[in-house]
Amino acid sequence: MLLRHTTAKEIERKALTVNPAKTCQPVGAMYAALGLHGCLPHSHGSQGCCSYHRSALTRHFKEPVMAATSSFSEGSSVFGGSSNLVSAIETIFTVYDPDVIAVHTTCLSETIGDDLTQIVSKANEDGKIPEGKKVIYCNTPSYVGTHITGYSNQLASFIKFFSTATPKKRNVVNLIAGWMEPSDMREIKRIASVMEARVILFPDMSGVLDAPLTGKFEMYPAGGTTQSEMTATGDSKFTIGLGAYSTEDACVKLENKCRVKFEVVEIPIGLKATDRFIVSLSRHANVPVPDSLTEERGRLIDLIADNSKYFWGKRVALFGDPDTLIPLTEYLVTLDMKPVYIVTGTSGKHFDEEMARILKDIPEARFKSGERADMFQLHQWIKQESVDLLIGNSYGKYMARDEQIPFIRLGFPVVDRPGHNFFPYTGYAGATNLAIRILEKFLDHQDRTCNEEKVEFQM
């Protein structure tokens, strides 16, 4: 057994996290910053943070993830990292020439209390920021919240530094992407385009973290929301945030700053969340839903109806991020499956309320969020009574192997299978992908493990 020390017997833990279902803020800030065209993320702290975050993102996307660091020494930790950041800004603009540097903090620079506003204005006064270039920043202390908080904080800084309201509103809807894959961003843009809705999507990692291999390395790939689009978000007539945890703060800040009304819906994973997204976009962009989308939806319904018997009553355990887990759990319920165990390291009332609502007819369901809502907890529940399917990031494979549970990789990080960068889980297309993935797992499992006389030719 790989996780041989995990048993069904729980103790009350007050301090120890084992196998976390979350990571820290700065990696989220780094990921979000890559969705701005021509932007170089910068980690203000020890160089290990930057190295770890770049590695984590690279392993997941199998793509270059460029970012710089302030390379704190013990001296900077005592006297402050101001000179490190100022000299980093000079070196970065001279050597790597980004349009924007997006600085985020770390637990180190937060603990010593570095004031980014003051440091960046000093860099500006010293002439280290060339004409037309920008340095934006956000606070992402690793000891508060999770990687989702960091992602959200980076988006809020986009609003703070770019969004501008002119007297004239435009007939455009902002779509704020919660933490999702570039393939999902492509799918959301496709849906908007089929609907002929005028949208600005931000952040947009498609074309950045799924760039083609051309023989030339592009430090700033063609993709990403441009600065002018970002600025124009202040003139849009409405904002739709996809995922409360990762986008609500940005929605609120944009409304406060530029009077753009907003609605937060779930990331469109599964049938109902996609329905709600399309209804929201249709209403706020004032465009009808084209027949082609209704047909896509119909094909998904057809697939589910044809295979109901394989979904019905199957017990599922899930771990990951709340903005993904909420619509995903709802989708599983729509499929008549039973999501029985759900954990996320990201805490918040919204998750608990939504889970209680979605799972109200599944009395055996257990869910937990926040500190010590970890994969060890999930595994202990599974040890108490097993499940038919596990959904989560690549760390789930150890549990799945030990317990012989079919396993679908979804979330961050997925480092041991390709695919997530090509096939979305959002929209009706994504819901179709996911339903087929689930069916393949179940049917493969059955074909491999059932008695010989029970092998079915047609399923």
Next chain:
Amino acid sequence: MVEEKDKVKGGVITGLQAFRDEVITKYPKKVAKKRAKSIVLSDPEQIPEIQANVRTIPGIITQRGCTYAGCKGVVLGPTRDIVNITHGPIGCGFYSWLTRRNQTKPVSGEEANFIPYCFSTDMQDSNIVFGGEEKLKQAIREAYELFHPKAIAIFSTCPVGLIGDDVHRVARHMMEEIGGGINIFGFSCEGYRGVSQSAGHHIANNGLFKNLIGRDDEVRGSLKYRVNLLGEYNIGGDAFELERLFEKCGINLVATFSGNSTIESFENAHTADLNMVMCHRSINYVAEMMETAFGIPWIKVQPIGARSTAKMLRKIARYFGEQELIDKVEEVVAGEMAEVDAVKATIYPKTQGKLSMLFVGGSRAHHYQDLFEELGMTTIAAGYEFGHRDDYEGRRVIPSIQIDADSRNIEEITVGRDATRYNPRKTEEELKVLEEDLEFAEYKGIMNQMEKGTLVIDDLSHYEMEKLIERYHPDVFCAGIKEKFCVQKMGVPLKQLHNYDVGGPYAGFKGAINFYKDIEMMVGATIWKEIKAPWESEAYIEAQYAY
């Protein structure tokens, strides 16, 4: 594309001096001045001085990581039966969880193995404000209640040092509270402590020596040919291949620091009679301390590449000096080399004359040159991510290395002769006789091996890497995950020498065969010739016009 003038001439590429002068002109003046000292042309006859183990320039985009990564991730990470608790916010523990491919093989289903686990105190803002010691104590209690490990290690992350949590005091306190012979120890390996992972290695070495080595005097197994292997981390199963070879030769491996290791093997390591240092950078301190305290001599070995592996085995045989072992080693080498040569013969024609560059770690950029040499490839540029001057220029320069503020942060422990257990394994005379072949306590560094005129760069920046590839378009570039896809976007395959691209083992004889085959694949893969679409070629465009 490589221009004709830059092609290899007489084994050495030309124009590297010009490259060096040119590349630094891009930097701000002060930066250029500093980088210039870290870029030198190799000359094995007269080894030049290189600037190494100094602070990375902020913003330059470095390969380097932090002290915590070197301590927890590299040195202590591979041991399977210690519960390693990261004391800090969740990230550090998360990123060092299963990311280094340290394979381990418990001897039974019941033996402890915590490698697939991540343990953290997950510090919150209240712990930063009010201190995290109580939470750490409670975490240790819970870890003990859940897992009953023989040992618990605590690793400090950046904020721990800043807020003044004393992990050593907590360790002592909890050792007393739990009792029953449990071993609990802490590491002050906050990320900011050094200029790279290297500081973390040093801190880990000190901890190994203070808390583990020498706690168990029982001599287990055969009394003959007892050795330790230091600086081997069992990436991709390297340790398994070396264990196989030692066993085949009848050599007794007491402990490996720290690939496929257990606490018991560390505690017992001082009962060996020879220490072999593989990764000099990460572990030479342990070798030095064990020699001083217990009288165990150490030699540098390089079991990467078939010839170097044979050399290592012959050195061991020479050291113990018994004909039985010498014969056995020769027999094993002959058998293994026959297999290696058979594979090499089919691959060599495809790799001969090709160019490689290696920028990684603190020893691999050196060791892997042996494998490329065996494939007939030339390494035209190489350097370390976190090496020191001695790793480049050889240990002879150690007395002349200036101790700067960043190195002074790291605790130097004073080790004396162990009162009862110091036992010189060889007499002075015996050592003198063996010295010529074995070169005790010596490492000559990477530049001793690199051809005259090749380029050596310490702490390579992203910019320098991009320029190297644009200019010389090597056939294989070796580095890590952060560089991998940048380089491959440029149409050059990158071999990861941290995680081997999920390949390996590459150590020993079987490892050499694996490496030859992987490089054959990398330089021969069809896809690199298909990067341009047919309609992107000149001929196609002309044909269009003609139509």
